[in-house]
Amino acid sequence: MTITQLKYVLAVAEHQNFTKAAEKTFVTQPTLSMQIQKLEEELDILIFDRSKKPIELTSVGRKIVNQAKNIVNESERMQDVVDQEKGFIGGEFRIGIIPTVMPTLLPMFLKTFTSKYPKVHLKIEELSTEEIIHKLLEGHLDAAIAATPLQQEKIKERVLYYEPFVGYIPESHRLFEKKKILSTDLDLDDILLLEDGHCFRDGVINLCRASKMAKNDAFQLESGSFETLIKLSHEGLGMTLLPYLHTLDLSEKQQKHLRYFEEPSPAREVSIIYPKSELKLQIIDAMYQVISGIVRGAIRFQDVKIISPI
């Protein structure tokens, strides 16, 4: 059994076709046929059911593919181990970002980062906190940006910035006339929330819980984007809360609806998180430096009270 053979198996399993898999692996089709046959012979099982069109995995085949993924994955980390030691900043870097951070933070640092570290090939994915934790632990991500603290034993956190919550209040709302708002002013029943799965939603709920136990009505409008929430808010359906960086993109007209909290303002903690194995720590360091440098200009320091995202 060789790593090459396993890669061939993975390619064929993915494309369900020897010829296409051969192209992708830059060898000829007979090479794949023979090497896979050799592996099947060695293990004394059939990995593929070639009678089906397109080709299918056998039931053992599926398990073998899983194990092959493990092996190939681990083998690809060998180069990371070496890069780590050399202090080389480059190679593939897979990073996950939660949806409520993605659109504001990404444009801010992406250009700077890629021009400063051209050898790093970024692969960015928008993922929920839950998916991020899972993928970090499985080794499918090198790092992620998420709201913290997460209290995950095998994941390290490095705080990038504290992002205050800002109220967005429609003119009809009871809080519109106030200059500054307090967390005790909030009532979960008239706050528009993001849909389930967003940790910013959970943060808001925690914030309200902290002041008073507001009952969550069965019927409540929820949306996947802040833009929609703002529009719904204008329809008089209630106020909403935005993360500070999002408020920077609003029109002047919209800015008039913003109401900041009295200090200490409730805020979310946004961190770069990564597995304790600390592979690619140099790239993580580099990204930390770039992002915190940029955000330092965008968020003035203030006294905040961190709201848990979970």
Add this chain to the structure above:
Amino acid sequence: MTITQLKYVLAVAEHQNFTKAAEKTFVTQPTLSMQIQKLEEELDILIFDRSKKPIELTSVGRKIVNQAKNIVNESERMQDVVDQEKGFIGGEFRIGIIPTVMPTLLPMFLKTFTSKYPKVHLKIEELSTEEIIHKLLEGHLDAAIAATPLQQEKIKERVLYYEPFVGYIPESHRLFEKKKILSTDLDLDDILLLEDGHCFRDGVINLCRASKMAKNDAFQLESGSFETLIKLSHEGLGMTLLPYLHTLDLSEKQQKHLRYFEEPSPAREVSIIYPKSELKLQIIDAMYQVISGIVRGAIRFQDVKIISPI
């Protein structure tokens, strides 16, 4: 990079000597030299410091060896995956057993098991619960026998038997005259305990805690074996508690000092535990059958109250 090269690296790292490693891997020494050089060239680092005698790993080398272990380990599991599917019962089976179970249970089932499943090559290690959990998760063990429940997310448990605690009371002791004892009779301050690290010790402490919060004196005799505890007990240093199976080996004279608990007797739950990946499930099944069959004859069913081992 090939799996073979990694195996060569591991062999040299283990023996700190190319020639010996070559013998162990059944190739000639130049083969190792060349293949390892090739790998070093590919990764563009030195794995071994050949100037030292005996040869040493470089600092990158150590990390590479770690990663190589991962890869080789995973690759060796491929055969397990296949065996699993074929229902083949054989191959290497690495099992860990806690010290307080080892001497009583092992002789009971070992003969039966090996004669029933001659193709299984058992590798048995005596380990603490902590070490067992660690090794199971790292893939260095296929299964283990330990006191449960452990509430480990990634480990499955299958109860083998419930083993009552039995008091061993010296003649001078206040409880010697009682026919049956109660957990409320116990006082941690006059019970001889195994030394730290044994989960049976923790079980006893939990049992006493459950009845009353006895203060643990600073000076307390502790030992690594029940045999010593019994001797110490005879010296009038206090009573002790034994797991039921241990009491079967005692002399008639010693048996006179045994005092059983009123039902429901406190007991420990002993289980065979294994990773959720469930490789080698057939062998685990087989072992479960053999052990629980044997123990069924040795421990009569009774009403018990399980004491947590952690």
Add this chain to the structure above:
DNA sequence: AATAAGTAATAATTTTTGTCTATCAAATTT
């Protein structure tokens, strides 16, 4: 200091393996 033993690297050679081109056979599509 000379010699022997041990150890890893190197060179030359042989063996094995991986890949390629060319071709075939079966299945699928037109």
Add this chain to the structure above:
DNA sequence: AAATTTGATAGACAAAAATTATTACTTATT
């Protein structure tokens, strides 16, 4: 029925891995 797609097979060849033989160096031993 013909054409196309797809995977298996055969033979040739190059690359890679392993072997034997040898060298260079270090460490013990006399």
